Amino acid sequence: MNKILTVFCVLLLFSYPSCALPLCTDLRAPTTPKSSLAFCPYNGKSCCNPSEDLALQKRLQAMNISDTACASAVKSILCATCDPFSAELLKVKSDPRTVPILCNSTAGTAVSSLSDNDFCSTTWNSCQNVPILNSPFAPSLQSKAQVPQNASLSKLTDLWQSKSDFCNAFGGVTDEISLCFNGEAVSLNKTNTLPPPKGLCLEKIDNGSYLNMVAHPDGSNRAFFSNQAGKIWLATIPDQDSGEVMGLDESSPFVDLTDHVHLDTSFGMMGMAFHPDFAKNGRFFASYNCDKEKSPGCGGICACNSDVGCDPSQLGSLDSGPHCKYQTVVSEFTSNGTASNPSMAEKASPFEVRRIFTMGLPFGANHGGQILFGPEDGYLYIMMGDGGSKGDPYNFAQNKKSLLGKIIRFDVDNIPSEEEIVKLGLWGNYSIPRDNPYSEDKELRLEIWALGLRNPWRCSFDSERPSYFLCADVGQDQYEEVDIISKGGNYGWRVYEGPLVFKPQQTPGGNTSANSIDSILPVVGYSHSEINKLGSAAISGGYFYRAKTDMCTYGSYLYGDLYANHIWAASETPQDSGNFSTTDIPFSCAPDSPIKCSSVPNSNLPALEYIFSFGEDNRKDVFILTQSGVYRVVRPSRCNYKCLKERVISTPSPPPLAPSPADLTTPHFKFMLICVSLLLLGFLL
Numbered sequence: 001m002n003k004i005l006t007v008f009c010v011l012l013l014f015s016y017p018s019c020a021l022p023l024c025t026d027l028r029a030p031t032t033p034k035s036s037l038a039f040c041p042y043n044g045k046s047c048c049n050p051s052e053d054l055a056l057q058k059r060l061q062a063m064n065i066s067d068t069a070c071a072s073a074v075k076s077i078l079c080a081t082c083d084p085f086s087a088e089l090l091k092v093k094s095d096p097r098t099v100p101i102l103c104n105s106t107a108g109t110a111v112s113s114l115s116d117n118d119f120c121s122t123t124w125n126s127c128q129n130v131p132i133l134n135s136p137f138a139p140s141l142q143s144k145a146q147v148p149q150n151a152s153l154s155k156l157t158d159l160w161q162s163k164s165d166f167c168n169a170f171g172g173v174t175d176e177i178s179l180c181f182n183g184e185a186v187s188l189n190k191t192n193t194l195p196p197p198k199g200l201c202l203e204k205i206d207n208g209s210y211l212n213m214v215a216h217p218d219g220s221n222r223a224f225f226s227n228q229a230g231k232i233w234l235a236t237i238p239d240q241d242s243g244e245v246m247g248l249d250e251s252s253p254f255v256d257l258t259d260h261v262h263l264d265t266s267f268g269m270m271g272m273a274f275h276p277d278f279a280k281n282g283r284f285f286a287s288y289n290c291d292k293e294k295s296p297g298c299g300g301i302c303a304c305n306s307d308v309g310c311d312p313s314q315l316g317s318l319d320s321g322p323h324c325k326y327q328t329v330v331s332e333f334t335s336n337g338t339a340s341n342p343s344m345a346e347k348a349s350p351f352e353v354r355r356i357f358t359m360g361l362p363f364g365a366n367h368g369g370q371i372l373f374g375p376e377d378g379y380l381y382i383m384m385g386d387g388g389s390k391g392d393p394y395n396f397a398q399n400k401k402s403l404l405g406k407i408i409r410f411d412v413d414n415i416p417s418e419e420e421i422v423k424l425g426l427w428g429n430y431s432i433p434r435d436n437p438y439s440e441d442k443e444l445r446l447e448i449w450a451l452g453l454r455n456p457w458r459c460s461f462d463s464e465r466p467s468y469f470l471c472a473d474v475g476q477d478q479y480e481e482v483d484i485i486s487k488g489g490n491y492g493w494r495v496y497e498g499p500l501v502f503k504p505q506q507t508p509g510g511n512t513s514a515n516s517i518d519s520i521l522p523v524v525g526y527s528h529s530e531i532n533k534l535g536s537a538a539i540s541g542g543y544f545y546r547a548k549t550d551m552c553t554y555g556s557y558l559y560g561d562l563y564a565n566h567i568w569a570a571s572e573t574p575q576d577s578g579n580f581s582t583t584d585i586p587f588s589c590a591p592d593s594p595i596k597c598s599s600v601p602n603s604n605l606p607a608l609e610y611i612f613s614f615g616e617d618n619r620k621d622v623f624i625l626t627q628s629g630v631y632r633v634v635r636p637s638r639c640n641y642k643c644l645k646e647r648v649i650s651t652p653s654p655p656p657l658a659p660s661p662a663d664l665t666t667p668h669f670k671f672m673l674i675c676v677s678l679l680l681l682g683f684l685l
Contacts, residue, residue: 021467021484022578023087026440029486029578030084031518040079042185048082056081063133070127076183077102077123077136084578085186088179099136100181104171119182120171124163128156135159139169194571196583197553201639202606204595205238206246206630212272212370213615213623213630218279218343223617224254225630228268230261230288234346237617238594240549245594246630255333255348262291267326270369275412276378282335282342285356285380285412287371290327292360300327300358301427303387308402310394315362324360328367330382330428331355332412356380356412357428359403362396363388366455366474375466379433380410383471385455390476391502392494397452398517400443403427405493407456407471407485409436409449437488444488452491452519458541458613459485463620465544465576472541472559473522476502478529480539481522482559482570484578492519498527524557524570524582531566538562542614545569547621550636551645558622558633564608565600567624590638595629606631 022030024047033049039057040048048056056078065071080089080100087093089100104120127137135154160166172180179186209227216222216234225248226232234254236247261269271287278284290298302324304310315323332354335345361367366385373380386392386405397405410430421429424446432438432446444451459471469485479498483491496502499521528537542558556569557580570582589597589606598607609627616622624631636643 021088021465021576022084023467023486024084025081025086025090025092027087027092027487029484029489029520031520034518037082039075040082042079042082042084045084046082047084047086048079053082063135065127065130065132067126067130070130070132073119073123073126073183074132074136077181080181083181083186085179089181089186099170101172101179102167102170103180103182104167104173119180120167121163122183123170124156124166128163131155137166137170188574188577194555194573194575195552196569196571197550197556197585197636197641198643199636199639199641200553200558200567200569200585200587201550201590201634201636201641202587202597202624202631203590203593203634203638204597204606204629204631205244206235206248207595207628208248208250208630209612209627210625210630211268211270211612213613213617213625214272214274215616215618216278216343217274217276219618221618223615224272224274225625226269226272226286228270229263230257230259230269230286231255232257232272232286232348237619237621240619240621240632240634243592243594254346255335255350257286257288257333257350259350260286260290260295260329260331260352261288262294262326266365266367270367271371271383273371273373273380276373278335279341279343282345282348283332283353284335284348285330285332285371287328287330287369287382289361289367289369290329291325292327293325297355298327298329298358300329300360302360302362303396303402303404304360304362304394308394308396308399310362310396310402312362323362326361326364328357328359328361328369328384329355330357330371330380354415354429356410356430357382359427361387362394362404365389368453368456370456370459372459372461374409374469375461375463377433378413380412380430381449381459382408382410383453383456383459384408385453385474386493392454395494397454397493398490398495400441400448400451401445403445403447405451405453406448407450407453407459408447409433410447435487441488449487450485450489450491452489452493452495452517453483454493454497456541457539460541460543460614460616462544463546463616468544470523470541470544470557472539474538475525475528478502479525479527480537480561481525482539482541482557483520483522486520489520490517492517492521495519496521498522498525523578523580524559524568526561526566526568526582531561531563540611540613543616543622545620545622545633547619547633548647549619549621550633550643551647552636552641552643553633554645558614560611560614560624562610562612564611564626565605567611586641588639589631590634592638598628 030045030047032045037053039053090097102120105118131153133153210225211228212226214224221237231253232255233248238244267289269288273285275283292299304312331352334353335342335348338347339345365388368383368385370383384406386397396402411433414431415429416431438444438446453473455474456471457474462468471485472482475497481498540560544557545553556571560567567587568582569585570580573581600607611626613625622633
């Protein structure tokens with residue numbers, strides 16, 4: 001009985017398994033080499049380039065394996081580092097391995113269709129009596145005592161007592177949360193597809209026009225909303241099916257930062273982020289634009305400077321108006337001192353605590369501005385556009401010394417001294433995470449996480465699979481795209497616009513050959529001609545839908561177009577493959593919406609007017625922030641959409657993150673203590 005209870009507790013405490021994502025051992029996305037690999041059998045996207053492929057060939061030759069079958073098995077194992085799923089096969093995030101997990105049908109439950117052979121046994125049978133020079137199978141602790149661990153020439157029978165011991169060390173099975181290697185490129189189950197939803201049902205719960213939404217970090221049913229002018233409000237989100245509107249008093253903002261913000265068509269407060277420990281430390285951050293001619297302390301270094309090969313005095317020939325007059329700023333603020341603890345604060349101080357980042361903008365558009373904290377690393381990500389002007393004339397997005405057209409990543413918990421900031425040439429008060437891509441590419445600025453973006457407009461991490469970091473990137477003339485962002489990834493602009501070669505006019509920044517970069521193609525997107533024949537469109541990135549409210553949308557990535565005539569659901573085919581298909585889904589407003597929805601003239605579409613952003617609360621419900629108000633995704637049946645998976649569930653408000661003293665005596669809390677105790681006891685025994 002105790003074992004059953006312990007297993008139940010484990011399932012309760014770890015209810016969201018991580019899933020495989022195509023990633024290389026350096027945690028970057030696989031790319032298509034400029035020329036085919038000659039040794040390893042990986043065509044298309046791979047984690048190896050031709051020089052790495054040649055190195056693997058030389059390594060196999062150096063092993064001097066005389067048996068053909070054994071050599072073939074070892075070759076495939078060495079080439080597993082080229083597999084698009086090599087990070088998962090070699091467990092680089094947890095317990096790095098020199099040999100991938102070999103599929104082994106005796107390692108546990110029945111092997112899935114992904115591992116329909118016992119490759120671990122095949123390897124043993126082929127190589128057990130074959131001498132291998134510098135064998136990759138040499139163990140560290142489990143070898144026979146009489147065999148030196150540094151033996152350069154060995155057979156498997158010299159190193160391992162039996163096939164069972166060998167496969168216990170190197171074997172495994174493919175299941176819902178991990179992969180194993182069967183001697184060939186990983187191929188996910190083609191039947192494991194996600195059907196598109198029949199339609200998206202919305203309800204309107206507020207009339208306000210907001211640019212950003214962030215769930216309260218304490219896990220409650222509250223969320224922060226902000227507008228472009230610089231005000232932030234704390235709102236209460238009503239329960240699904242309650243018929244209530246959102247609790248937000250526009251006359252009483254959480255904080256008013258309008259004195260800091262320069263507001264214009266393409267300027268304003270573009271992002272906000274609350275520290276993961278906000279409920280304890282009260283720290284939050286705002287990303288906005290300021291005018292250095294009007295605001296003391298606004299000025300920073302111009303993004304057009306000699307370090308990036310740009311002369312500010314020449315900018316006037318390409319665009320009108322004062323250059324680097326306007327700045328992108330990220331500032332830190334606090335709610336400390338406004339309540340007994342930060343989680344309960346309903347007001348915050350409008351006075352800046354610390355200037356994190358300031359950079360002058362060469363032109364008046366495409367400056368991104370979203371900020372968010374990584375759910376696994378706790379670092380602050382800042383989305384920067386290419387700075388504006390048609391065609392990115394100075395090629396900032398591809399310039400590895402420029403922060404324009406990039407996603408940059410800061411550590412805001414460890415602030416260096418002023419001397420260190422000057423020494424490193426930083427743009428403000430932050431430190432550099434040691435695993436930023438510069439550690440592998442010395443040409444990159446320290447702050448850069450990814451490059452080659454035009455104007456990233458709304459990025460998000462999948463709440464169930466944090467390795468899925470998706471960003472929508474606004475196109476120019478032809479194509480809107482969504483990218484899976486990976487460490488050091490190059491997403492093509494200005495060489496590519498989406499998957500299409502873009503040919504800018506010759507400008508001071510110089511042209512760039514389409515063959516001169518390894519660009520990661522978008523996973524989904526749309527061309528302007530598909531949806532709007534009268535003019536350009538602009539994408540707004542959304543979220544993977546993870547709420548239980550609409551189970552037919554669960555697992556789809558939702559995103560939309562600025563003009564609010566189209567919302568898409570992108571699903572992986574098969575799941576966890578990184579290969580997406582997308583559906584332009586119908587959407588409508590529920591007749592019983594708490595606030596009555598108006599319709600587009602001569603259409604059944606709700607009059608959203610413009611889609612500014614998407615949002616997600618602590619229940620994982622998805623919201624659409626529009627010019628006409630705040631809309632929430634609700635049960636499909638409320639709009640007469642069929643969903644066989646739909647269940648009407650009473651969803652109470654999420655409780656605060658920290659239990660009150662009274663909570664410590666509840667049966668549920670006592671049960672959780674029993675679970676934890678049993679788990680600890682199991683580990684000790």
